[in-house]
Amino acid sequence: MKTIAFLNDIHLDETEPLEHGIRPQENWKRLLDHIAHHHVDNIVFGGDIGGKNAYPWFFASLKPWGKNFHLLIGNHDNYDEAIKYYPSVNSELYYAYEDGHVKYIALDSSTSWISTTQLTWLKAELSTPKKILIFIHHPILEVDTPVDRVYPLKNREQVRDLLLTLPNPIHIFCAHYHMSDVQTQHNLTQYITPAASYQIKKQARDIEVDNSNYGYRLISIDEDRINSRIILLNNLN
Template sequence: MKIALVTDLHAEEDFTTKNGVSPWDNWKIILADIQAKGIKQVVFLGDIGSQAAHRQFFDALDQSKLDYKVILGNHDHFAEVVQSYKPATINDREEWYWSEENERFKSIYLDTSTEMISQLQLDWLKAEVQTEKPILLFIHHPILQTHTTPQLEFPLAGADQVKQVLLTHNRPVHVYCGHLHLDDYTTEDNISQTVTPSASIQIKRHSKKAEVENIGFAYRILDFSENKLCSEVIWFDRDQ
């Protein structure tokens, strides 16, 4: 089984348009490539774009016939997104988080749209990690420190509290996130963290403040085949 991870589209935002990026062209190319590779599932890791982008974003996913899940990033607002899409998994909540399981993994999806982890989510997470299965954690912000400029400048409040909860799990925890607009892999004890590059624009890893690195775009393929877990980034040039 393979899952496509896509993040940080930033459609209908000045951030992308002023840098000569067309998020909708990128979105079309990425979705077409996912379909061409025969991948059936997509997890979008947050930062859809402005509210004006929501309807077109979800329409494109619906038309793709892909099985999709969406979590929220710091450029998304729960009250706005639910006007276009509200999965049954969050119908009784005012934050966008849930979990599910299959025979191999427990998957947990968290909401960091407020740039923090609420006490409600943290308490819920403490209960959810009480499982004998390895965990796949899908979240917009990184939990482990990458020492990159984007994370230092735009951190997640409560990230260390989340890390401490994950460290109590006696099995591997695989964190998949975005937010940084770069490719990164970090580990600490039982936690491995994979950052997927942006579907719109990339940021310099180290600089005095966050600066654009290039306007190539990408998504990640997560591969569960043959009892192993690995991934690769699919890159596209700006002119493709």
């Protein structure tokens, strides 16, 4: 069995977490310590490292994971800075890899779009009989929450419609909304993971911060069976 820790939205070296009483560096240290006490094979970071001055510290903290660490970038991230630590062969940070039962596809939605070039690449990569795990910062399926109405993936319908043409089950692991959500549409199951910094209330009229907890998702893959669960820790206010 393979276990992946999916973490996202730490927002290091940004003013907003501090305004809400959040200490992102302390959160990050506690999360990595928590993961160290579980049997975890890989870490995938789902985007929004934060300010570029925090990049050296962030990547140094993940150096022990070596090739078992995979990176996505989000709308708060800087591609040129990120590839100094996590090189890319493309002009965007997208790539794919696979094992015996599952194909893993990492997409770059840092501009809030999936580019035409990336969509063409994605269509070719989707040609596989295996189950597919997609990692992306932005959710692809619509969610009834204020963040979705203001900061969605701009061409999500185009991405969704491409994925719906496939017979394979596709599991989408995403971030960006600072909340937990799971929904299914035909062959697609989308899992939004709570942020490593602070949450945003899902059922609210406007964007409203909840600073009580932070967390990550543990994904378990047993041959072609895929399960996951949320791990939440209390913020040290």
